[in-house]
Amino acid sequence: MRPRFDADLIARYGGEGPRYTSYPTALQFDDAFDARAWKRALGESNRLPIPADLSIYVHVPFCFSPCFYCGCNRVITRSPFAGQEFLNDLEREIDLVAPNIDDDREVRQVHLGGGTPTFLQPMQIEQLIRMLKARFRFASDAEIGLEADPRSLEPEDLPQLRRIGFNRLSLGIQDLDPDVQRAVNRVHDLARIASIFGAARAVGIDSISVDLIYGLPLQTTEAFARTVEDILNELRPDRISLFNYAHMPHRFKAQQRIKGEDLPTPTVKLALFRNTLSRLLDAGYEFIGMDHFALPDDDLARAHRDGTMTRNFQGYSTHGGLDLLAFGPSAIGQVGDAFAQNHRGLPDWQADVRAGRLPIARGLVRTTDDRLRAEVISTIMCTGEVRYADFEQHYEFRFRRYFADALARLEPLVDDGLIEWVEDGFRATAAGLLFLRAVAMAFDAYLQPAGDSSGPRRFSRII
Template sequence: MNNAPVWDTGLINKYDLSGPRYTSYPTAVEFSDDFDRQYYQSSAWLSSATGKPLSLYFHIPFCQHVCYYCACNKIVTKRREQADTYLNYLFKEIELQADLYNEEQEVQQLHLGGGTPTFLNQEQISALINKVSEHFKLSHGNDIDYSIELDPREVDWPMMSTLRDLGFSRISIGVQDLDPGVQQAVNRVQCETQIKSVLDAARTMAFKSVHMDLIYGLPHQTLDGFLTTIDKVIAMQPDRLSLFNYAHLPHRFMPQRRINESDLPPADVKLQILQQATRKLLDSGYVYIGMDHFALPDDELAMAQEDGTLHRNFQGYTTHSQCDLVGMGVSSISKVGNTYVQNHTDMTEYQSALEQNLLPIKRGLKMNKDDRIRQRVINELICHFRMEPAKIEQQYTIDFPSYFLSELINLKPLEQDGLITITPEALEVSPAGKLLIRNICMMFDQYYQKQKNMKFFSKTI
């Protein structure tokens, strides 16, 4: 399994643009407030009629501490009782959503994100999962993927035991950086011992997979300092790793205004950090999945990429492309059939809708045929670095060269630069193009090409 990217500084500098991460296509910036929620209900009923398996996402917005780099929808508070009020509303949403689906539809994937899901105590998390199990059919098969994001500062062994007993099979740990100076600068101070304790608990209790998040580009980061963090993380051997580029967008995310821009590493240092960290991970046996993600060769993500079944959605890379995604909680996003919806991001509006026995939908989008075609193309490229036109033609009854005539013309410079090769049989991303996969996908994004509004997006690398 050799999926390693090739580093080409000249190409990276040339394609230094901002663009979508393609956790969806069309991206969330295209969702409209004028969306008719009946489209969502119709999609849910069709899902119910066909018995599609489900993926459930629950957004827990609370954090006890604010991390200055954060771009999530969150509420920073030390008042734990606020979670009880929120859960009462979330329970109401669970009931309303469950009414749209078939009680025999299996939940094969479940994820708690945030915020900090472990802001909830053991009793609250247990109550949430019990409520879900009352209204949805939780699967107990070997292929389930029930995961939760953890703050190692707030998790002890009894909590880990509770999570395992509730059926969670995978945890995601926010590490970011192990350097104390960097941690102080972003208000995320957590010692290595805390992280190792959570990791030891996960392995002792036979969690199937451990994911760790790292961020490069944070204030006071240096090449040597971050490589020290990488060495320590490699020694811990998480099954999956994300190596995210910090996007400094203080005009959009208020906590980032507490970061002094002059403390951020220069662009050339950021690239050196990414290059050397990637090399270390590959040399230590990790597989490059794509878009900042790495996994051990025996992890499900790596195996799904190898057999062509890898998928990408709002939870990132996933092995559950067969599932309809139902998001619950403030700001959460669903994709059911050909319909996207997002809940209210404002807590008052979220609660007000539920008090009226309405799904708290704020905006959405119903995909047309063109959206579906382009989504398939982008998913193939971003997951597998290869796309076969014949498969698209067969599924959607189009002539690929005619349908994508302008895109194929616009791709010529990328082909001349060695990012891709195009033949009648396949569009293949080269090793040098893998790090720039977002740029390649952007060529098939009709919304981006029309607007090229980059203020919403992070740098592609």
């Protein structure tokens, strides 16, 4: 179904909301959950009748210079030693975790994120993958992906990356307009990105994704339309993420360098979103959910169509049901019902791994209620549709009775045309597809009581 833009609904439902890369969200993590609890959870995950296969996330925290809009956990440095020192520490962390995981569990997915993984030299990235392969068994068709900043990836690096096993690439573009790029301290041109694309395609990288952001300083509808045209005509990436710029200068210091008067007005911002949405749909991209688009023959679009897509800490994914091991500062892992987050700060993370301690800062163990809500929320975020019977089969409960409060919270959304009741369930309308987070929020037991909007922003805006 093609999502429909409705300005009135955006005014009412486009406010803040969790991105639901997990439920409960990381805000609920508690520092009472410690390294011992994580170790116990890792051990228990081996003892299930069929232990889950594995996904691995590595957070490489470094960047060469700060992009002013950035809300990621990163450390700005030009030190030539930072990368190698990090790899040494990372090896210590992997050595603390790997003995807790049975050898026969296969790694089906690896993702290097950050910060900027391409801060590392290709040789160092190879070392990192070798470190993992020495301790975990990789499936022969494992999906291995890398987030890359076009300024720190050379087209000549692609053959080596492919040989190491990378078959997914995600490039941060954000905007191609020179004025916008200067205003956010991130200057790179299309020619360079096109040559990276060419090299990636030539070596057979299966899926290339790009990140764009709307709402950046000095963006205009005309100039952003040119960015979108260039990306469609010159690159035609398999996937596009169209992020809504989350301006939270109280949380991210670099954002204080963005002048408030340079930000597009809410009207312009909406137009940026509306125009890009319709252009991407017209160009043949499928709307996957939230801020994601994919070409119809991309794995993610296929998984979306056949209902197998899932949502995890990396966003939408084709791989469900995996246990997630996460390495590096701030990285979040999940095995079964346990979540654990590493220390956010590089020094704290380093201190723990050097002392031989798992660097866990906080986490939680989901209750049965959490798990049930997590499944409902993930189903909403991935399919926009809930059938009560699907849940009643797995949990002994009556959906309507158990979730009476949540369903009552959905009534205004039905009245406003975001969702509609269907036999034994509900589903998002074309207009509601853009507000899946607002629908999911009705099932979130941890949200502040309605009406309490005091305090600083905690979540990004839905639109």
